Amino acid sequence: MAGITYEDFLDLSYEPDASDLVCTFRIAPAEGMSAEAAASRVASESSNGTWAALPTGADFTDMGATAFAIDDADAAGESDVGVAYPAGLFEPGNMAQVLSCIAGNIMGMKAVDSIRLEDCEWPEELVTSFAGPQFGSRVRDEIFGLEADRPILATVPKPKVGLSTKRHAEVGYEAWVGGVDLLKDDENLTDQSFNPYHDRLVESLALRDDAEDETGETKSYLINVTADTNTMLERVDLAAEEGCEYVMVDVITTGWAAVQTVRDRCEDHGIAIHAHRAMHAAFDRLPHHGVSMRVLAQVLRLCGVDQLHTGTAGLGKLANEDTVGINEWMRSDLYGLTDVLPVASGGLHPGLVHDLLDATGTNVCVQAGGGIHGHPDGTRAGAAALRAAVDGYAAGKSLEESAEASPELAVAVEKWGTE
Numbered sequence: 001m002a003g004i005t006y007e008d009f010l011d012l013s014y015e016p017d018a019s020d021l022v023c024t025f026r027i028a029p030a031e032g033m034s035a036e037a038a039a040s041r042v043a044s045e046s047s048n049g050t051w052a053a054l055p056t057g058a059d060f061t062d063m064g065a066t067a068f069a070i071d072d073a074d075a076a077g078e079s080d081v082g083v084a085y086p087a088g089l090f091e092p093g094n095m096a097q098v099l100s101c102i103a104g105n106i107m108g109m110k111a112v113d114s115i116r117l118e119d120c121e122w123p124e125e126l127v128t129s130f131a132g133p134q135f136g137s138r139v140r141d142e143i144f145g146l147e148a149d150r151p152i153l154a155t156v157p158k159p160k161v162g163l164s165t166k167r168h169a170e171v172g173y174e175a176w177v178g179g180v181d182l183l184k185d186d187e188n189l190t191d192q193s194f195n196p197y198h199d200r201l202v203e204s205l206a207l208r209d210d211a212e213d214e215t216g217e218t219k220s221y222l223i224n225v226t227a228d229t230n231t232m233l234e235r236v237d238l239a240a241e242e243g244c245e246y247v248m249v250d251v252i253t254t255g256w257a258a259v260q261t262v263r264d265r266c267e268d269h270g271i272a273i274h275a276h277r278a279m280h281a282a283f284d285r286l287p288h289h290g291v292s293m294r295v296l297a298q299v300l301r302l303c304g305v306d307q308l309h310t311g312t313a314g315l316g317k318l319a320n321e322d323t324v325g326i327n328e329w330m331r332s333d334l335y336g337l338t339d340v341l342p343v344a345s346g347g348l349h350p351g352l353v354h355d356l357l358d359a360t361g362t363n364v365c366v367q368a369g370g371g372i373h374g375h376p377d378g379t380r381a382g383a384a385a386l387r388a389a390v391d392g393y394a395a396g397k398s399l400e401e402s403a404e405a406s407p408e409l410a411v412a413v414e415k416w417g418t419e
Ligand SMILES: O=C(O)[C@@](O)(COP(=O)(O)O)[C@H](O)[C@H](O)COP(=O)(O)O
Pocket: 156, 158, 160, 186, 187, 276, 277, 278, 309, 310, 311, 317, 318, 320, 343, 344, 345, 346, 347, 348, 367, 368, 369, 370, 371
């Protein structure tokens, strides 16, 4: 009895077709397992194969993947493996199904000691089956009407949770008037009794309107709608009713399917999606196993988020990989799909602005929580300091020159330095 076996999924002479989804995995074969044997098992188990020889018969569409490239093993015994997946394996527009293939059971196979999905090359047919972002970096123009080539600025009230609705809105007002564009909820603030969602939405937007009148600038709010999908849809509708231009979603903890559903509802209202990636490090922190942040960013662009946290190029408090490379991919031309605005956040303060923007460019969103609310003179001064730093950078001034013109910035640099 012939049938398909693991060996059928390895062909080092195979040239991927333009319609294939091509994935790069970093694998460490299990002891006694060759790289070829491990690679064939990765291709098999992530497409249509299993451990036993399988009879197929006449009425069968072969959707098997092919391991077509295996790099020489490095000192740790790890190799990069290229696997090509036929387009027909995937349900168009269904990200959960795609990931159940390329990041599913293979992550737990005994045939490998470790496996990490490092990168994907997405074919046009699959890319265009997804909605993609509505706005991406066009938010700078379409929502804020920015003239200067500066980043948009966001702040999260700190402490992360526990502030009353009144305090939360007041902190927002101080930050907006100080020069920030966006108030942002923290990833774990949703609809708790001390600061309920609807009250927070209404009261924050009321003070947003005052801040717009006072500054003559457009201000907005990244309100966190994270919950079960039906509840998220209700919260998106409420945000639209109240005139909010954005919602924020914890995209990893809610899941790809939920993000796609929220994306559709946001399009109905013309609302932008800010993607917080809390829990991403459970996938991407270990360099030998899991799913890279690069692939997570690719998936989220296809699912349609407009802004996504991608790290601080190593400057902030959180470990993050390849911020610059991921940002470049999020801006890359991908069959006409809209780009995604990178968000730099985590341990940032005004003194870091120059090094950050030198690394990321100005077509980003910069978020500072502690770096604004920890300012010795309070939130409004902290916001003014960050704004002075980015305005100065956009005008080609040095940080020192900007600090000479802004007492708030001088105080921030005095307190936190420039590293
Ligand atoms: O809770 C926090 O830590 C933050 O609000 C930052 O606060 P600070 O500005 O006070 O540091 C963000 O959630 C992280 O930046 C997320 O990480 P990432 O951007 O890497 O996804």
